[in-house]
Amino acid sequence: MPPLTEHIVLRDLDVPNIGDQEVYIQNGGYEALRIALKEKTPADVMTMVKDAGLRGRGGAGFPAGVKWGFLPKGVYPRYLLCNCDESEPGTFNNHQIVDRNPHQLIEGIILAAYAIECHTAFIYVRGEFAHAARTLQRAVDQAYEKGFLGKDILGSGFELDIIVHRGAGAYICGEETALMESLEGKIGQPRLKPPFPAVAGLYGKPTIINNVETLTNVPMIVRKGVEWYRTFGTERSPGTKVFSLSGHVNRPGNYEVPFGTPLRELIEADYYGGGMRNGNQVKIVVPGGASAAWLTAAQLDVTMDYEALAAAGTMLGSGGVIVLDETVSAVEVAYKMDEFFKHESCGKCTPCREGTHFLVKVLHRLNHGGGRQGDIPILHDVYNQMAGNCFCLLGESAVVPIRSALKLFPHEFEEAIARATAGANGANGKHAIALVTH
């Protein structure tokens, strides 16, 4: 599949300085808003988004228009939340959007708010994105100045305020209900569902939450139409996706590609990843952020869309594609990833709080020459004691790296134990064995 000649989301690659409001407007910016407010009803906009088949880019891939339709009729106020907590390891596409193309996001938020009849929207920005948050705030201020926000937008009578809110640096606050708790000033921990946010979300009011990339697609759908949009991607995964490519590829970075692009192309094509460093072999590909199950070199022909990745036993997730070469130890990768989940566990539920801690303790010793006979069954038991039992998906995600590693590379665990027990017997001395060569 050839690379895009015109981007839908990363339009900063096509138009220099599109982050500048004037430049954005000169290049069709806020035209969708004008069209929507003048010619379309909120229901029209919702139908367009539904028909375009726009799927949520935050992880679950749920169709945005369908989600908007879950709002109970006649219950106001409603809130719209834009999720810019982007903390999934290997994921950095939202960051580029808010940094370089903030006005398109803002226009998307206004359109979505119009569609769902909401008058207050929040952008929840990851705490570490200080610069991006300032950029966003400036863009919001400019939008107010130009009358795209505030009362009586473009003379239509429609009214919307956008509030940019900075988080304090917790991955769990990207989870939709934890985000709401955090926004309400409480400790950032997920809530029981049901009730679902569309029914009772922020401050107990009906709430729609969407990812930055999801919302950034909306202006292009409204401006260029459903048919145009559907010329990209596959039947069930229409449009494009910005993949954050990282790891041992030659050209890491954000690449916006049509859904359905083969993974191999993403890694190897000159215009994308440009192949592996030093011509090394691919060992592990994590296709959708740390929460996605691992693929191996044998699976590079999978196409990058929701259906194909699910069929391959993993998921498209956040679109963070981490490509690791043969120099890495699967044991260490699992350790590093679960260390992340342990660090980010909110602590609310037992299996995640204690299970991640337990996993990391065992993985730590396996990685530092302290592995023991029996560690493998313990690891299997521990993640099985977590799997399906956690309060939210963070804990479930923590199961993924260790389960993938044990499934795909069991011998590496056995070897680590063998070396350690040999070492303990005196053959290798007492010290930890460096398993990682890069």
Place this chain on the structure above:
Amino acid sequence: MPDVTLIIDGQTVTVPAGTNIVDAARSTEVSIPVFCYHPKLRPVGMCRMCLVEVWTPRIDPATRQPVLGEDGKPVLALMMGKLQPGCVPPVSDGMVVKTVTDKVQFAQKGQLEFLLSSHPLDCPVCDKGGECPLQNLTMQFGPSTSRFDYADKVHFEKPIALGDTIYLDRERCILCSRCVRFQDDIAGDPVLGFDNRGRAWEIISKSDPPFDSKFSGNTTDICPVGALTSADFRFKSRVWEVRSVPTICTHCPVGCNLTFDMRHNQLMRVMPRENDYVNEIWNCDKGRFGMRFAESGDRLTTPLIRRNGKLVEASWEEALQLVGERLAELRDDAGSQALAGLAAPDLSNEDLFLFGKLLHDTLGSPNLDHRVGVAGEAAIDDLPAAYGVGQGTNLLELGKGTAVLVFGADPEEEAPLYLLRLRGILARGGDVTVVNPYATKLEHAATRSLRVRPGAEQALALALLKVVIDEALDTTFAERLRDTDQLRRILGEYTLAQLAEAAGVAEEQIQAGARAFAQAEHGIIIYGRHALAGGNDLSNTLANLALLCGKVGRANSGLIALTSGGNTRGAIDMGVRPRGGLSAAEYWPAASAGTLRGMYIAGLDPARQSAAAAAALGNLEFLVVQDIFLTATAELAHVVLPTATLFERDGTFTNAERRVQRSRQARPASAGQPAPWEIFQRVAQAIPVAVPAGNSNGSDRAAGWGYVVASDVADEISRKVAGYSSAGYTSLGVTRQSWGRQANDDVYYDGTSYINTEGVGVQISSRADDPKASFSLSRVAYPGAAAGEGIALLPVVRAYDGGDWARGSKLQPRMVPAHVVLSHADAARIGIGVGETVRIETVAGSASLPAQIDTGLAEGVALLPLVAGIAAGDLLTGAVTAARIERAE
């Protein structure tokens, strides 16, 4: 709610809709282990201990009907494709729950392994050991060994003080949030919270002073591990070594059911004992931690007799002889009218009955009271006996359809458990209107709060009545009423606007409160110290309101008066009140003038509260004081008699809802101090009987004084005191299953209060409960709202008043110091800052006190907390006292 039928482990169960799976399972004795879930708290699904398989019928999206299998039965699907926490999802029809599959057992074992991974396993030194759900459930469901490395355990500094009364051991905490939810939702003091996250997540106190709540002790009960322990009980005893004695708290009119856990006759700890009618499974910290006074080293042990101006030890025989003879002498010399008695409203019914018998029947005195006779104290109020909440009242069952009017009361300070009970009614959808001249904690949760101008309470009460009459809100009962004319006449003289203006409350607020009360199915009026100090006119008006709205004479409707002491109701019923004679307030001038010459005071300390009373006491020819400590009043006595405390005696008490409850003796008195009633009997027996002329048989010194045990007195009470015939000891001992305890519950809720095996007591009937009763409205007056000069000084009750009950208590640091509370505006005008001293002058006297400033207080209002160090009698003239407050020079 409609019922739902489901299958749990093969058994068909029908439960009300909305029940969660855990509770549905308990109803059929299937045990689903829980940690974070507690039937009294909102479910949170955090600990994941209760995971079960939940299967529901698969629904065809097109027809919305269950899909049927080949066998014609609905096809079942595992809910969400994984295990579900049984504490969260409500049951639904056709649901099939499996609690003992391999998958479930693997999960249960797994969660216990996790919970124990960093647990210190210091059971041998843990106070919770022996009644610990974590221990119990581990034995039942957990792994027998740990695979987690000992060295990998997370450590925290061993216990840290979470407040003055509670310690937190973060290593033992399983982070279930029961304590936080209790504080947030039940107590309404959101002072606990979490800090940090993940394995470093921890409980913290967010308040200053830390853990600032009068209900903190309850968290140690519901904590499912030994993470929260009380400073009062730490390391005192193993729980299986104690003997649990059922008792009743006498610190306030709630009458919480307690147990005193005793070892070798020493108090180890106080625990609440469940009684849905009274305290559910809770109590307040005053009842829990304020019971160390009985062990105080300053207890009086032997009688004292004044010799050469000094109190010296004497034998019981000598002291009793002296008391009997001197009282008889005074009676014979000066007449019975010259004698008077005061007995405390926290003595038992048996004590009070015999006190009345001694003073009134044996000595012939009409002068009895249970108050100390200082301005600003409660009027004697007979209304609850007539119109008190009807028999069968249970606040726990009230919610939607119930309206409560809380008038001139601060439940948190005067009767702490009522705050919890009222919050519960609110949480269940009830309506609560608060009328008070200053802010109270209840008001934050209440449906509406009417801030009445001090002195204009009667205007507001009449305004409520006026709305009911003018809008004819409830007339069903009016036909049964006589004398509505007087009320209509007095109300006809004013417009609602005039009354509202006088009360300082918006008309709409008054209308909303009146309508809510009148239109509710159940209506309760709770009035407290401030209202009672306002005199009988106000309480009569409130009773009229209840009558007009038909809110009397049936369960869950009527009056509740929050009086001081745990047994004011009993004191009034037992006749410890002026019986055609003087009231306590009239004693002091009479004693000073020499018309009162002898007095018997049991358990009260007027000398501490009023210089005038102290002077008058000093003028008496003979003063007997019976107490447990050498009080200021006792120091003035001619004879001091030491008596047993609540711990050392049997007896019954009547609470604010007229529930008679029995308290048991927990240990013998260390120095053999007799129970108060025994002393009264022995005094009576020591009184030489005046032999009637012509009767030669003079040997019977005291006819009718042959009681052997407390129940002998109780028997006589049930024969002689109106309403008490139903309250014999046997009926008091009838128990009732409370909050849905089931077999095997100890495993989950161990350590959470004690099951009530001693009986829930008996609520005696009010006069209105009689279906044939006829009712007449009381005549009420409206003298107009008092517009006093200067600042309106209001006495306010503080639970932590530094009274004798607090001796030896861990609550000592929380005692409220003597001070006065000023409004922000007044403080600014006077030019006074927090903690600076002001001079208060009233027509009764003056005092200098440090000032606190309350920004919520209206200008022109100041509060005088009734605490140790304040002699209310030297400053107050009534419920509202006009005061001049200036900077102290």
